[in-house]
Amino acid sequence: MPSQFSITPLSELPLRNDFMFAEVMRTGDICQLFLEELLGLNIQRIEFIDKQKDLSDSYTHHGIRLDVYLKDEAGTVFNVEMQFANSENLPKRARFYQSAIDRSELPKSTHYEELSESYIIFVCDFDYFQIGKAVGERVSFLKETETAYNDGSHVFFLNSRYTEGNASQSILEFLDMIRTNDLEKPYETPLGQKAKERVQAVRSDRALEVSYMTYAQKIMDERRYGFNEGLAEGEARGEARGEAKGRAETLKSAVLAMKDLAAPADIARRLELSLEYVLKILNQEK
Numbered sequence: 001m002p003s004q005f006s007i008t009p010l011s012e013l014p015l016r017n018d019f020m021f022a023e024v025m026r027t028g029d030i031c032q033l034f035l036e037e038l039l040g041l042n043i044q045r046i047e048f049i050d051k052q053k054d055l056s057d058s059y060t061h062h063g064i065r066l067d068v069y070l071k072d073e074a075g076t077v078f079n080v081e082m083q084f085a086n087s088e089n090l091p092k093r094a095r096f097y098q099s100a101i102d103r104s105e106l107p108k109s110t111h112y113e114e115l116s117e118s119y120i121i122f123v124c125d126f127d128y129f130q131i132g133k134a135v136g137e138r139v140s141f142l143k144e145t146e147t148a149y150n151d152g153s154h155v156f157f158l159n160s161r162y163t164e165g166n167a168s169q170s171i172l173e174f175l176d177m178i179r180t181n182d183l184e185k186p187y188e189t190p191l192g193q194k195a196k197e198r199v200q201a202v203r204s205d206r207a208l209e210v211s212y213m214t215y216a217q218k219i220m221d222e223r224r225y226g227f228n229e230g231l232a233e234g235e236a237r238g239e240a241r242g243e244a245k246g247r248a249e250t251l252k253s254a255v256l257a258m259k260d261l262a263a264p265a266d267i268a269r270r271l272e273l274s275l276e277y278v279l280k281i282l283n284q285e286k
Contacts, residue, residue, distance in 0.1 A: 013202070013203060013212075014178075016178045017082075017084070018067060020199060020202060021068075023202045023208070024199060025068040026048055026068060027198050030194045031068060031080070033170065033190060034080070034171075037168045037191060038156065038158075043073070044072070045072060046071070046072050047070060048070045050069070067081045067082055068080040075116045076116055076117040076119070077101055079118075079119070079121065081121070081122055081123065083123065083124040083128075084125050085125075086124075091138075094120050098120060116152070117152045118152065119155075120156070123158045123160070124160065125179065126160075126161055127162070128157055128159065134171065134175060135158055135167045135171065137155070137157075158175060160176070160178040160179040162175065169189050171191075173188070173189050173192035174195055177196065251271065251281075255267055255271065255282065256282075
């Protein structure tokens, strides 16, 4: 079994880890500060929805896990999600999330005009659009007149690998913490200070240890299952095609078995393959 299938101790988790990110951002004052600083909103009250909520899409039967899912006093919906590895499909991921959120928020008997304002925020530990900016916002308009097309949905892409800090100091400090995992440096803003304190508190919280290990073991089991299924399928094919082709079939099957469990970059790292090779296999299956 590859060494990549191991669990990082809770005491060493960085902010960019999905579990840690959710624990930090589900601290009310931290999340509210984050949203106000990023979006320029004045939020009076926030209410968290079910932790790690699954929204089932009735058309595709896919489930999507939302890291931090909440509403404010006006009913505006926010989904904040940490993206550690470049999945190569964030715009379509945002579209899928938006569709699922709308169907979840709007009962069948309600008119579409009552759809809530919504914000989908991807906090990325990579520069998805390769533009160097700390924050990117999706803006829609009519091509012919450049008139704003506002349907009440908003998507933001944050980039911890920024070279141009087009955001407030609070947001930049938060992104710096994600990128560096440095808890020794002083953070000057309330958001940075509170996030640092919360990471430290989570790392030393023995009560969270069981929850974290249960969560981490479940994720690890899913990855092992996908990996083993891929190996078994590839080896079976390889017996009839020769050792060299068998190796290729093994790797291909392992990649395809893991495609719904991990991002391409994660798959490449765990199987010790190049990202280009993994993407080639995935593209051939489209």
